[in-house]
Amino acid sequence: MFLKKYIQAFGYAFAGIASFFRTERNAGIHSLASVVAIAAGVIVEITSNEWLWIFLAITVVFVTEMINTTIEKLCNKISKEIDPDIRIIKDIAAGFVLVSSLFALVVAAIIFAPYLFN
Numbered sequence: 467m468f469l470k471k472y473i474q475a476f477g478y479a480f481a482g483i484a485s486f487f488r489t490e491r492n493a494g495i496h497s498l499a500s501v502v503a504i505a506a507g508v509i510v511e512i513t514s515n516e517w518l519w520i521f522l523a524i525t526v527v528f529v530t531e532m533i534n535t536t537i538e539k540l541c542n543k544i545s546k547e548i549d550p551d552i553r554i555i556k557d558i559a560a561g562f563v564l565v566s567s568l569f570a571l572v573v574a575a576i577i578f579a580p581y582l583f584n
Contacts, residue, residue: 483532492531492563500524503574510581519577523570530566534559 487493503520512520537559541552 486532486535490531490535492535493528496524496527496531499527499570503570506574506578510578512577512581516577519573523566523573526566527563527570530562534563 487497503524507517507520538556541556545552
C-alpha cells in the first residue's frame, strides 16, 4: 500500500512538471537557454565542478519559474479583479525568477569567460 501511494505521488509530480512544460511559454525559453548552456559546456569541455554550477543554475531557474507559475495561478483563482495586494504578490514571485536568472547569467559568465577570452 505504501509503495502504491509513493508511486502515485511521483505520478502527480511528473504530471505537474509535464503541465508546466506544456503550458508555460517561459518553460520553453528556459529550456532553450539550458540547451545552449549545456552545448557550450560540451564544446569547451568544462570541468566537473563547472558542470555542477551549470546544473545548479539551471535547476534554480526552473524551480523558481515553477514556484512563480504556481503563485500566479493561485492568485488568479483567488481574485479575477485587480487587487493591489495580489499584484504585489505576483511581482515578488516574478522577482524570484529574475534573481535566479541573474544568478544563472553570472554563473555562465564566470564559467565561460575564461574559455572565450584565453
